[in-house]
Amino acid sequence: xxxxxxxxxxxxxxxxxxxxxxxxxxxxxxxxxxxxxxxxxxxxxxxxxxxxxxxxxxxxxxxxxxxxxxxxxxxxxxxxxxxxxxxxxxxxxxxxxxxxxxxxxxxxxxxxxxxxxxxxxxxxxxxxxxxxxxxxxxxxxxxxxx
Numbered sequence: 055x056x057x058x059x060x061x062x063x064x065x066x067x068x069x070x071x072x073x074x075x076x077x078x079x080x081x082x083x084x085x086x087x088x089x090x091x092x093x094x095x096x097x098x099x100x101x102x103x104x105x106x107x108x109x110x111x112x113x114x115x116x117x118x119x120x121x122x123x124x125x126x127x128x129x130x131x132x133x134x135x136x137x138x139x140x141x142x143x144x145x146x147x148x149x150x151x152x153x154x155x156x157x158x159x160x161x162x163x164x165x166x167x168x169x170x171x172x173x174x175x176x177x178x179x180x181x182x183x184x185x186x187x188x189x190x191x192x193x194x195x196x197x198x199x200x
Contacts, residue, residue: 085110090124100131120147 055068060075062082067075074082089108096104105112118124119134126132126144136143138152148156 082114085114086118086123089115089118093124093126093130097127097130101133119145122146 055070057066058069058073059066060078061073062078063075065075065077072079085108089104089110092104092108093099096107099107101112101115104110105115115124115132116134119126119132122145124145126134128144130144132144134143135141136149136152137147138155139149141149141152143149
């Protein structure tokens with residue numbers, strides 16, 4: 055852990071993952087709960103109305119949506135657009151069609167397959183090799199005299 059200043063209050067704290075101190079993080083979580091409840095009860099509110107009522111800055115509301123922490127009900131008047139084509143979206147950073155295009159482009163870059171972690175399959179030894187020695191160790195006949 056490295057000592058750093060909280061980006062909200064300036065207090066010195068031991069940084070773990072977040073850039074805000076534990077007390078500001080608790081306060082932010084309380085604000086998030088208020089925000090979520092307000093959105094569920096006021097599905098036709100605009101982002102400025104939500105920000106005014108909950109005292110949560112619009113930038114932070116948009117950050118929660120982009121991070122996927124907050125999902126806005128369809129039809130709610132929030133100014134959240136796809137970063138690629140400016141289509142209206144309700145969560146994340148990109149709309150469905152742009153996400154699909156990016157996946158296709160990436161899969162083309164990987165030779166037509168999507169990038170996945172290779173599965174390591176156990177290799178079987180050829181018939182002439184791989185005799186089990188004591189305690190499960192594998193040995194070969196190559197060093198023995200015949």
